[in-house]
Structures are given as structure tokens and as C-alpha cells.
Amino acid sequence: MNKMAYTPEQIKMFNLLSKQYPSIQTAGSAVVNLKAILNLPKGTEHFLSDLHGEAEAFKHILNNCSGVIREKVDNLFYRFVSESERRELCTLIYYPAEKIEELHAKGEDTPEWYDLTLYRLVDLARSVASKYTRTKVRDALPDAYKKIIDELLHTSGEEHNKQEYYRNIISTIIEIGQAPAFVEALCSLIKRMAVDCLHVVGDIYDRGQRADKILDMLMAHHNVDVQWGNHDIVWMGAAAGSRACIASVLNLAVQYNTLALVENSYGISLRDLIGFAQETYGDSSGFLPRSAEDKDYIKNNMSSLSKAHKAIAIILFKLEGQLILRHPEYGMQDRLLLDKIDFEKKTVNIEGREYPLNDCDFPTVDPQNPYELSAEEEGLMSSLSRAFKHSATLQAHVKFLYARGSIYKVYNQNLLFHGCIPMTESGGFQTVTLYDGRSVSGKEYMDSCDRIARHAYYSGDINSLDFMYYLWCGNQSPLFGRAKMTTFERCFVSDRDTWVEKKNPYYSFIDDYSAICRILHEFGLDEATSHVINGHVPVKAGAGENPVKANGRYILIDGGFCKAYHSTTGIAGYTLIYSSRGLRLVSHGAFEGKAAAIKENKDILATTDVVFEMMNRRMMVADTDEGKELIERMADLKGLLEAYRTGAVKPRNQ
DSSP: OOGGGSOHHHHHHHHHHHHHSOSHHHHHHHHHHHHHHHTSBOOOEEEEOOOTTOHHHHHHHHHHGGGHHHHHHHHHHTTTSOHHHHHHHHHHHHSHHHHHHHHHHTTOOOHHHHHHHHHHHHHHHHHHTTTSOHHHHHHHSOGGGHHHHHHHHTSOTTOGGGHHHHHHHHHHHHHTTOHHHHHHHHHHHHHHHHOSEEEEOSOOSSSSSOHHHHHHHHHHOSSEEEEOOHHHHHHHHHHHTOHHHHHHHHHHHHHTTOHHIIIIITOOOOHHHHHHHHHHOOOOGGGOOTTTTSTTSOGGGHHHHHHHHHHHHHHHHHHHHHHHHHOGGGOOGGGOOGGGEETTTTEEEETTEEEEBSOOOOTTOBTTBTTSOOHHHHHHHHHHHHHHHTOHHHHHHHHHHHHHEESEEEETTEEEESSOOOBOTTSSBOOEEOTTSOEEOHHHHHHHHHHHHHHHHHHOOHHHHHHHHHHHHOTTOTTTOBSOOOHHHHHHBOOGGGGOOOBOGGGGSTTOHHHHHHHHHHTTOOTTTOEEEEOSSOOOGGGTOOSEEGGGTEEEOOOOOSGGGHHHHSSSOEEEEEETTEEEEEEEOOOOOHHHHHHHOOOOOEEEEEEEOOOSSOOBGGGSHHHHHHHHHHHHHHHHHHHHHHTSSOOTTO
């Protein structure tokens, strides 16, 4: 091939590549390295959803890698290490500093124990790191012990000529008092290498107490992505400045006793809200928080909490009403209920039928202008909006969700999203009209939702901010997936028939193979190799519901991670594990707490419920999205090599 055979664009690309690979040797070495990587087994992916603030249980799942660590320990040591010793080794890997402290208090952290433990940890680290390049493993090592661990991982104690060298490294580590820190470094490496990529399929916030801690853990994770859930998007909308989202967030915080997240973690004072509620509302016993029996509640505060709950709920209904009136295209007029109240009869008209109100004390609602905030409510919301927008920790968490998150994700031929793809009763994709007049459906609608959510945060545009609230609870929201959110009815109407939130028709098709195939095709995926991976709706595993549907093309991974759902699901969450050998689901039992894990070596029970699509051959990096990028990179480098050889591009090191 002569110099004239290349296009100007190719020559430009080769010149750019030559800055990184300035010679035939460096380019050739890169091609060899990429070829080798393509033939390694793919990294293991884990999928979790609906964490709902359960930080302690989530931390344990991260530590035990959804049971993978225990499996690795058993597979490697079951022939010559007892069951109790294997459990203790697992606990050490999960919580190394705490476990060493406990052993030290009992005088069991002897040099002999460290010697045996370090050998076992090195063996385990070598096993979990075997599918990765030496460079990738080295990059994962802590700087303080990078060279030593690298030597140990690539120096077998069974090699006769290096046995003494291997022993001396271990013994010297113990002798100079570095064994505890070295154990921690090895445990960290093992956990990092056991899971290559973590996917969180929505709903980090609400219900549980410490969503902020979960986000801190995710921000420190080496490779994670998030598909936004409706409980995430409402917090994102609040951080962006949507007043309706702020009121919704606070309504849930009071309802589920997560005020510490708002006040302590995010530094948002609720003093003005509580003061306003105390002055404005009388008996509000119908608004007691759902978890009133929790020990975290101070019983003397129940009255003020219930009043605060009612105060923010009324503000929410007003702000929601204003938003719906601004956007008739939302089709949410059935949520306009404040103007349907008959204050004399103490009833409300819902869909043409009158229902008695269980509370008719509405001191801030003007019957002539029911959706207008009072002067005090307006001032309160202005203050709260500033507080949400200026909370440094909240803004950092939300920026992370934008950077690592999306409405949906296509990854290694799987389609991940939290809620649903809105559908019609006949199984087609529902057409939705946006505020700019465009009518969209299917993938185009999902892409539009993602774009608008980003525009809301970074521009502050009122229409985009309003749409964040629609994504939280709109009747065609792909994150909500229901016809309406019956918050008003649950607050003021005792008739539970009014509380029903009808699911989107999508959920009637999740066990329909042809319907799921249509969804996969809509996103350019092949049903022979692809799956829909979904959260949002808890699987009633205790009642025998199967999380794998549509002939294996649909996987529902909301197993009730949150304590509030344990009684519904019968388990405490699922993890979907996608390794080089296939796909499997593991279910988790309830977590008894960190203290029990450390002192009694108790683990979250992880059992394989479903094993499916085991590969005929092991899946390699070449079969993944990363592999496709590497193959393209390798083709470019081969082109550069040819350009060097033909003289079309001059090597830079000559």
C-alpha cells in the first residue's frame, strides 16, 4: 500500500496514534497485548436494585460480593480447612480491621496465625485475579504494597527455586509488624477482583435510613453504573430546584423516619417546617409516621412530626396542582383533588364519587384558590429550595448520579432499566407528548427522558424541572410505571379502594416472550443473546413467583432488599451474577448486623435460586462491549503499523 492510498482522515488518525505509539515496536507490542486481553475470560458483573437506603446490608453485600467470596473460599480450601475456619476467613475478608481487632482482644492474632492466614489470602487473591491482566491487577493494588503483592501473586510458593524467597517475604512482613495492614490490603484486592463491574438498577433513596452512605460507597467503587429509579429522580429533581420534588422528598422523609438523612447528612434544616407546622395545625394523628414504633423515635416528638408531615403534604398537593395546571399534556388532571373538596360536607369527589374525609382541617387552603401557597408556605419553600441547592453533600451525590447514571443502559447485550417501557393494552409502545409538542415512544421516549433530566439539572429550565416530577409519579413515566400515585387518598380517605395504583400495561407483558423480544429489538438487541434486566416491582419469592420470565429473556431482580419489603418478598434481595460461564441469580437472607458478622462469623445467606444460560464455551473479553472497542483499537494499530512500514507516517522516535 503506498502513501497515496490513505485518506486525509486516516493520515490524521495515524498521526494522533503515533503520539502514543511512536515506533513500529511500540505499536506492535500494543497489538500483541490487546490480542492477549481479548482472549481472557470476561469480568464478572453483578446487578442489584432497590437498595432503598439499607446501607449496612449493602455494605455487607459489597464485602461478601453477593456470596462469591464464600464460594471461592470453599472451592479453594474445602479439602484441608474446616468449615469454621473457612467462615472465619470469609469474615476476615469482609471486615479485616474489625476482625483483627477482635482476634487481638482474644490473643489469637499470633505470628503463626498471620503466617497461615497470609498464605491463604495470597492463594485466594491469585485465584480471583487470574482472569485479569497483570497490569489491571497491579493498578488495583494499594500503593504502599504494590510491589510486594505483585511479587507474591506471581511467585508460586510451590516453585522449588523460589520457596525460600516466598517464605522470606511473608515472614518479614510479620516480623516488622506490617501483617495487619498487609492483610487489609490483600482483602481489599480480593473483593475488588471478585466483581469487575457493578450495576445498580435504581432506587438508592428512601425507605431506609442511609442512602447517603450507599452513595459514598458507590462513589468509591472502581466500576459502577446506575439506572435511575423513581426514588432517585425525585431527589435529583429536588437538588435541581424543583419545589414539587422537594416537597415529595420531605413528605417521604417524615413518613419513613429518614429526617436524619435530610438534616444531619445533607445539612438541610427543618426547623422552619416544624415551627410552621406547630403554629398552623392542630391534631394531626392521622399523619403519624409509618414507623412510629421504631426505637429511633422520641415519643414526645410524635405530635410535632405528624404536624410536619401534614404541613408538607398539603404543600405538596398545592405544588403538584400548580404543575399539572401548567402541563395539561401530562394527562394528570385526576390528581387535582384540593378543588374537589366539599368543606361543608367534609367529602372529596374522586372520579365522580364522593368519599368522606378522615381529616378536614385545611387552614392554609383557600377554597377559591386551593392550589395557591399561603405567604408562610411560600417563604418556607423558598428557604428549603435554597437549602437543597446549596447542600454540598447532596449536590456531590446528585452529580455522581448524573455522571454514572442514566434512564437505561445497554451493556454487554443486556438492557437495564428500573421501571418500565410504557406500553398500551395491546402491547405496543405508548406514545407520550412532551412539553415541546413532540410525540415519542419506545427508545425515543427513554432517550428524551434522559436528555430532559440532564437539562433540568444543568439549566434550571422550569419545564424540564416540572418533568422531573412527572418522572417521579407521572402516569406514563418509565420510572414510576403506574397510572397514578395515590398520596392524597392515603392521607385523607379511609376507603382503600381509592389507594389502588394500577400498573402500566407493560407489567402484563413481562412473561410474554414476543413482547419482550419487541422491546429488545427496539433497542437493537438480539433475543438469542440478550435480556431485559428490571427492578422496581418486588418479586414475591415467598409465594413462589419466579423472577425469570419470558423464556429467560426477562429478569426481575427486585427481591426486597429494603426491610420494609421482606414480608412481601420472603427474602432480602437478589443479585444477578453474569460471569464468563453464564448467568445466575442468588437470593439473600436478612442481615443480622455487622456485630454478629464479626463476632459470630455470620453471613447473609446466599443461595443460588436460578442458574440459566450456562455458556457452551467460556465468554471472553472479545465477546463483550469492551472487546468490540479493543478490536477496533487493534485494527487502528495494525493500520498504523502498515503506515509506518509504507512510509505514509514517520515513526516519532527516529
